[in-house]
Amino acid sequence: MSANLIWLLWEATLQTLYMVAASTVIGTAFGLPLGVFLATSQRGELLSAPWANKVLGLVVNATRSVPFIILVVAIIPLTRALVGTSIGTDAAIVPLTLAAIPFIARLVENAIREVDAGLIEAARAMGATPFQIIRKVLIREARPGIALGLTLAVVSLIGYSAMVGAVGGEGLGDLGIRYGYQRFMPEVMLAVVVVLIVLVQLVQSLGEWIAARFDKRAPRNRGR
C-alpha cells in the first residue's frame, strides 16, 4: 500500500472519530436527560407525567424505526438549516446525532430502571427532592449500565458513520466504498475493515473498563 493510501486511511480514521465523537457528545447531552425522564415519568413514578412519557416514547420509537440511510436523506432540509449545507462531514453529524439521541435515551432508561426501587424509597424517606434522587441516586447507581450503554451506542455510531458517504460525509466507510469498491482496490477495503475492527475493539474494551471501575456491587467477582 502506497504512502498516499496510508495517508488517506489516517485522514478517514480521524474523520470517523470526529463524526462519532461529536454525535456521541451531542447525542448524550440530549439522550441522557430524555432517558432519565422516560425512566421516571410513568404514572406514580418520581416525575409522574404519563402523557408526556407516552408522547416522548412514541417519538423515540418512531425515530428508531427509520432506517439510518433513509433518515440521512429524509432530514436533509433540517441539516441544511442547522449546518448551512447538507453535504460533507459536518453535515453528516446531524443525522448521526439524531439517530443517537433516541438510542442513547432507551439505553439510559434501561440502565436507570435497573436501579433497585428500594433506593428511591430510602432517598424519599430522607426528604430528597425528585431532582436530588435523580442526580445522587439514580444516575450514580446506574453509571455502570450507562457506561455499557454508551459503549454500545458508540459502536453502533461507528457502523452508521460508514453510510454517510451518501451525503458526502467522509470517513472510513466512504473510503472503503469509493476506493475499495468503485476503484477495485480490495487492499483498501481490507485495510478499512481492519481499522474498523481495531476501533470497535478499543471502544468496547474502554467502555467495559470504565463500567467495571464504576461498578462496586461485587468487587470480588471482577475479572472472572
Added chain:
Amino acid sequence: MTGNTAAGAAISFEGVGKAFAGPGGTRVHALEDVTLAVEPGAICGIIGRSGAGKSTLLRMVNGLERPTSGTVTVAGRDVGRAGGAGLRTIRRGVGMIFQHFNLLSSRTVAGNIALPLEIAGTPAPDIRARVADLIARVGLDGLAGRYPAELSGGQKQRVGIARALATQPRVLLSDEATSALDPETTQTVLRLLADINRDLGLTVLLITHEMAVVRDIASHMAVIEGGRIVESGPTYDIFARPTHPTTRSFLGGVTGLTLPGFIAGRMEEARPDGPSDEVIRVTFAGTHATDPMLSKLATELGIASNILAGAIEEVGPHPFGNLLISVDAQRGAEARAYLERHGLLTKVLGYVR
C-alpha cells in the same frame, strides 16, 4: 399507648384507613380505623403476618403512603396532609431503616451515611465530622472507605442505622430491619437499637413478624390483623395476658406454650369421667417469676405437678415465665386457686385421661 391517642404522643394514628381500588371496582382495605399513640422515647413493636397492613402503617409515618381516612401526626404535625417542602422537612426528622438495607452500592460506608446530610444541604466540613461520629456510634470504625458489597449483613444494617440517624431525627422507623439477618446478628442489631433509644431518647416504631424482636426490645406493642389493630399495650402486659387469638399464636412461637405432641393429641376439652389430669398454663409475671411456686404447691398442699413444657425469659427488663403443667384433675381447682392467690395467672387448657 393503650389505643387512645394522647396529645403529647411522638407518633399518633387517629382513625386511620387506607383503601385501594381493587379488581372489578371493589375497594380493598389495607388498613381500617387504626388508632394508636406512641409516646416519646418508647420502642413500639407492631407485629403482624405479611399482608396484615403493618408495612402500610409504618410508611404513613413519613408520608411514603397517605391515609385515605383519618390522621397521622408526628410530633403534632399532620403527615398525611403535608406535601412538597413541608413533607420533606418532616421526613428529615424521621429516620428509616429497611429489611434489605437499601444502601447505595456506588457509595462507600461514609458516602452512604453522608447522603441524607448532603440532601439536607449540610456544609461539607460538618458532614465529615458528623459521619465520623456516627461511624464510631454504630461500631463501624475502620470501615469508612468500604463499599456495601464488602460488608456483612449486620455491618450493612449498622450503616443503615447510622444513615438513619444522620439528620438527628426524633423518630426512627424500622421496616423488618432484622428479618434478613441471622439470629446472632439480629441480637447485636437489636441491642444497638435499644442503646440508641436509651442514649438519644429516640422514639422507635418497628414492624416485624417475629415475636422475639418485640420481646427483646419493645416497651409497647400492637398486634395487627387484617388491617386492624386487634390488641395493643405495654409488651409485658400483652405477654402476660394475651386476649386475641392472633396474639396467642404469635406468642406460641416465643414462649413455652406449645404442648408436646403426645399430650396435645390426647387432650379433651371437657373433664372426662374417671381419673384424669388437668393441663394448666401457668404464667409467672413480675417478681413471682422467680419464686419456686410449684414446689410450694407440693409442700404446702401436697399437690404434685407434672411439668410438660415451659420457659422463663425476659420481656424487656422483667422476668417472664410460662409453664404448662398437669395435676390430678380432682385437685385442679384447688391448685389454681392457690397459684392465683400468689399472683400467678392460670388457665385450663384441657384434660388428659
